[in-house]
Amino acid sequence: DQQVKQNSPSLSVQEGRISILNCDYTNSMFDYFLWYKKYPAEGPTFLISISSIKDKNEDGRFTVFLNKSAKHLSLHIVPSQPGDSAVYFCAASPRPAGTYKYIFGTGTRLKVLA
């Protein structure tokens, strides 16, 4: 039973355009959400996070939007660059602190075309 779902296994976007990666969750107890990026042969690295008290968090080219009523979050990358090509995982937790477990989605592979 996947509590965190990324329904698009892959996405291709032209360089300079916007990339939108989506994530849905089922557990209303989730309180903190994160996006991780993973390059081949490397471990995932933290990208951006959002607490449930917010609906938007921005960091440079990356913005995460949270719609609690729809149990949906999205990651926007503007403008997309070839170096953004990676697998993106969304994760959710019932607590904000890192000492609690995260539930990860299955990932979306983003390919940014030059």
Place this chain on the structure above:
Amino acid sequence: DAGVIQSPRHEVTEMGQEVTLRCKLISGHNSLFWYRQTMMRGLELLIYFNNNVPIDDSGMPEDRFSAKMPNASFSTLKIQPSEPRDSAVYFCASSPRGGNEQYFGPGTRLTVT
């Protein structure tokens, strides 16, 4: 800082053999997480420790899997006996006290033939 260190990076073994994966936490971190990545299920949490104590092992698939933290900076994940369906990439991650991020190691790619 060297980051989270995992060894070996690749392991190929025959079905029935014992496999031990190792992880060294980032200095000063006090939480340790073991994950398994597969195409079908993505990143699954197997077990996590806080201050060397196992907090949640509900993700450990079977009794064949066991994990230990003999000290504050080191952990092992053991599979005995290994089976072909255990083939996956295994990651460990650590987190500082009160921190909101988990820092992942490079992973161990396990192949059981």
